[in-house]
Amino acid sequence: EADIYQTPRYLVIGTGKKITLECSQTMGHDKMYWYQQDPGMELHLIHYSYGVNSTEKGDLSSESTVSRIRTEHFPLTLESARPSHTSQYLCASSESGASTDTQYFGPGTRLTVL
């Protein structure tokens, strides 16, 4: 399995709380991604980064924000969690310049907002 980590693995919080989902990788990959996986298992890209200080919004609009201050770290923050944010969040990374640019995924964070 790839060296990409997510914490916490499970989180149950109340509405209005600020939360940060952590994602880190030890492979030195330039590119990192956040996906939201709905109960039907469909994956939606919500944020991505092609390097330090680079962040972009994905295909699915999200109220979350991300930062990329260090290559290995790509945290996702929700300023005020709501029940609609309940979902599985997957982080991934890939190597820029590689011909196949394969994405490696973390184990995911299952978030429940009450």
Next chain:
Amino acid sequence: AQTVTQSQPEMSVQEAETVTLSCTYDTSESDYYLFWYKQPPSRQMILVIRQEAYKQQNATENRFSVNFQKAAKSFSLKISDSQLGDAAMYFCAYREGSQGNLIFGKGTKLSVKP
């Protein structure tokens, strides 16, 4: 816009038998890559197999092989000698060129019967 379609929400196979998962995609590009990812229950998403569009030869990884029909824009996954550990969600994904983001299908849930 590129799209990826997996027309089989669920599939079932008997242990030791062969199963084929379907995937079609829509693109006007000539340079792209195709992937099959596997997500076991409560476990990490991992890459099963990948195919470069410029390669005519179908990719093979042990018991997993693809049938890549470029003209038909079809990319099916064949699993031979199915094992209980093959039970998972399988996602087909498309990437344009070497820098694009992945576009995923909605997934196929594969069950393996002992």
